[in-house]
Amino acid sequence: MQAYVRRDPLSAMIAVVIIPVLALVITADSASAQGQAFAPTQLVKIGHVGPLTGPVAHMGKDNENGARMAIEELNAKGVTLAGKKVTFVLLAEDDGSDPKMATSAAQKLVDAKVQAVIGHLQSGTSIPASKIYYDAGIPQISPSATSRKYTQQGFNTTFRVVANDGQLGGMLGRYAAKTLTAKNIAVIDDRTAYGQGLADEFIKSARAAGVTIVTRQYISDRATDFNAILTTIKGKKPDLIFFGGIDASAGLMLRQMQMLGINAKLMGGDAICTNQLPLLAGNSLRDDQVVCAEAGGVEKSGQKKLDAFKAAYKKRYNSEIKQYAPYTYDAVMTIADAMQKANSADPKKYLSQLAKIVHKGVTGEIGFDANGDIKNGALTVYTFRGGQRTVLTVT
Structure with missing residues (x-):
């Protein structure tokens, strides 16, 4: 004798709706998982700090522009680390040329878990901020701070790409x-x-x-x-x-x-x-x-690369460089080079590569001594004629 099974019309309707929806969810999850395998899942956060307000805001913005050009170029190239495509992100902060604002900006970047910092513009802001980056183990490259004290604090995270005072x-x-x-x-x-x-x-x-x-x-x-x-x-x-x-x-x-x-x-x-x-x-x-x-300079043999950068900068921002944008650009590219050599954006892993890097930049060859000072930093003497900066000599 066949058992009687009660057919509930409402249950049948729910089953008809839920089963296809579950199938769609499972399919979507599978597609998402597959997509993640190919998506740029790794973000590399580079901090930049300089004065965006105050009497030298034009210099701070110039440096930020140089850093941003490097970030855009890296993303256009499609850099990969450990087999994964990465997206570089620039987190820009204002220190107002003020040491207190500088330390606040530095702590903000540390809290944001940046993997590197480019800056600060000035020695008076770079020096107090450097302790915060050192304590967090985050490499810092200043494109323009020249005080000798900056690299004489015993911090293995502190570097610069220009000559010192x-x-x-x-x-x-x-x-x-x-x-x-x-x-x-x-x-x-x-x-x-x-x-x-x-x-x-x-x-x-x-x-x-x-x-x-x-x-x-x-x-x-x-x-x-x-x-x-x-x-x-x-x-x-x-x-x-x-x-x-x-x-x-x-x-x-x-x-x-x-x-x-x-x-x-x-x-x-x-x-x-x-x-x-x-x-x-x-x-x-x-x-x-x-x-x-x-505190920098390019011999004639390297002038072609620097001229190309200046032309690209003018096209991107519709203005001439103020001064240190090429050095900021090189600082970002030097960090990226070290990361690629270490195959990692983890500061603990790429810091040793940064310390021994030899990077061919638009401002010349970049390598650091034991203190983090640039080796063989060039110096260029200028005057002004007809309102234009004119080179007198490169030493």
């Missing part, structure tokens, strides 16, 4: 004495880690070359009125004024020097040696009046 200030002191034949020099610095450090190194070198430092004056990096100290300096009749500070201050200083009838040359480091200086100084900038040096 000892090299830059020392060369400028010798150049002032031997090439410009200056005998009496007045010195001004803005009391920042960069400005004071550079001035100290300049004075040491200039005095060793037989130059007399007739006075040393101090300003704030945000000061706008220099008439009092310039009047004092005018009475000392110097052949040359050395300024450890930024282009925004130097532009105003040149204007006020003209008003006071001071005809001495103005010399400084990389922070005044920018394409922005003629705009900041206006008609007060005479040909050959300013002599400055950049």
Whole structure:
């Protein structure tokens, strides 16, 4: 005798609906799993920090632009690590040229678990932030900080792709004495880690070359009125004024020097040696009046690569580079090179590769010594003629 089975119309309807839906879910899950095997599942987060507000915001944005160009190029190439395609992401932060903002920005990037940091622009922000990156084990490459202290803290995560103040200030002191034949020099610095450090190194070198430092004056990096100290300096009749500070201050200083009838040359480091200086100084900038040096430089054999970068930058941003965008670009590419050599974006795994890297960049060959300073860092001396920065020599 056959057992009687009750047929529930509602149950039958639910079964008709649920079974196909389950089939769709299983199929979708399988497709998703297959897609994940081929999707760019690995994100590599690169932090960049520089001043996006304040008197040198134009420099900070220039550096960020260089980093962004490198990120875009890496993603266009389709880099893979450990067999997986990766997507590079740039996390940009503003430090406002302020050490407290710099440490806050650094901690924010650490909390975001970035795998590397490019920055900061200035020594005064790079130095305090470097301890935070070191404690987190995150490599940091500054494209422009030149203070010797930055790489002398014993941090194996700290690197730079430009020469330091000892090299830059020392060369400028010798150049002032031997090439410009200056005998009496007045010195001004803005009391920042960069400005004071550079001035100290300049004075040491200039005095060793037989130059007399007739006075040393101090300003704030945000000061706008220099008439009092310039009047004092005018009475000392110097052949040359050395300024450890930024282009925004130097532009105003040149204007006020003209008003006071001071005809001495103005010399400084990389922070005044920018394409922005003629705009900041206006008609007060005479040909050959300013002599400055950049902690970096490219010999003629490598100029073609740098020119190509400059053209690409102008096409991308519709403006000329301000100064250190090529070095920021190279810093990102050096990090990526080290990651590819280690086949990993884990700082613990690629840090050793970064320390011994030899990377061919648009600014020249990049390799680091035991402190994280660039080996054989070039120095370029410039002046301004017709409002254009003009190379005098590369050393």
